[in-house]
Amino acid sequence: MSQGYFITGTDTGIGKTTVSCALLHAFAAQGKKVVGMKPIAAGSENGKWLDVEHLLVASDISVTRQQINPYAFDPPISPHLAAQQAGMEIDLTVIHHAYLELSSKADIVIVEGAGGFLVPLNQQQTGADLAKLLNLPVILVVGMRLGCLSHALLTAQAIRADGLTLAGWVANCIDPQMLVLQQNIATLEHQLDCPLLGVLPFDLEMSLQKNARLLDSWTLESY
Incomplete structure (x- = not known):
């Protein structure tokens, strides 16, 4: 049976795609068929949505771009505003249908949310509503920088308040000058009350394969 995970973060631009x-x-190294999904992408560069491109390359089954990315908008703004500018509204049932199509073909579906957990997707719904609709365990990416402790704890609180499982978190070291980094990681290990799946160092040359070896995907097998 296919398994999925919803990837959210403490903010935008903190490494959810990485x-x-x-x-x-x-997961592919474990012999599983994998596919990434970016339901909503906002912000294109030269006609391409880089998050979507990276997920396509990292997937190892043949699927359509529309299945991986049902909604794509040019301006790098909140999804609900980007949709308004395009004269449309994001429909979560469209995303759910695409997810079910992907899950019928892959062993593992990694769904990358847009922005932070509570980013508005339309006039009534947020990223939290999408995670609840897909009913997936959530993995929290914490961009390690000043202020991340409160952002991480508030996000974890919101995830659990919505009845979702916080399956684990990843410390992504986006600020090479962050003071007392290890102490911040230790604080979150103690207070988040879920597995630390890995610490990704600040390294502009780091390959995805090396990053993969730093993550404990086996811990997720119980979810």
């Missing part, structure tokens, strides 16, 4: 692709590589 972690999603690393997890895809880690």
